[in-house]
Amino acid sequence: MSAHTIYDCASLGSVVRYYDATPKPPARFTKKVVAWESRNGTGRLVRKEPPRSRATYSSPACFTLHEGDFGQGGVIIVSVRRTWSVESDLRFEIVERPAIAMVRVLQDLGDSPELLHLAENREAAGRWLARNSYSRAYLEEVSADEVGADVIEGRAAA
Incomplete structure (x- = not known):
């Protein structure tokens, strides 16, 4: 799929894989492996x-993937996120x-919401929100209609 298809079809909370279709280099080439x-x-x-x-600048649509959190003792030191333009050459x-019935904890930032947490149910989302205070956070349940539309429109996970 193209980046544009992910932007149009994937719902917040989806796990997305990105790749460039090149084979992974041997481990001895550390710089090439990192790249x-x-x-x-x-x-x-x-x-x-x-x-x-804007008057002096325009940017294409984009999406952000959360790759992981790193820390120690329950304290997150670094949160790794990557933002991809819909014009990306990656697949x-x-x-x-x-x-269905999972609950997204979202926060409004600018023109679009940001996923803070994806919980198994409303109770778990409430507990997470109680431990992590966000002033503009709200809950949104993944509905059967949303999942059904993905299946009907052929957007099932690959």
Whole structure:
């Protein structure tokens, strides 16, 4: 799939794989492996931003994948996120979609919401929100209609 298809079809909370179709170099070539890993990986879709047009600048639509958190003792030190333009030359595929009755914890930032957490149910989302205070956070349940539309329109996870 193209980046544009991910932007149009993938729902927040989906796990997305990105790759460039090149083979992974041997481990002894550490710089080449690092470069390859920067163009091949997976992440959870946490944000989709529409295109922007200003008087002196315009940018295409883009989406952000959350690849992981790193820290120690329950304290997150670094959160790794990558933002891809819909014009990216990489290939993408949806690995997993949120299941029915899962609950997204979202926060409004600018023109589009950002996924803060994906919980198994409303109770778990409430507990997470109680432990992590966000002033503009709200809950959104993954509905059967949303999952059904993905299946009917042929957007099932690859």
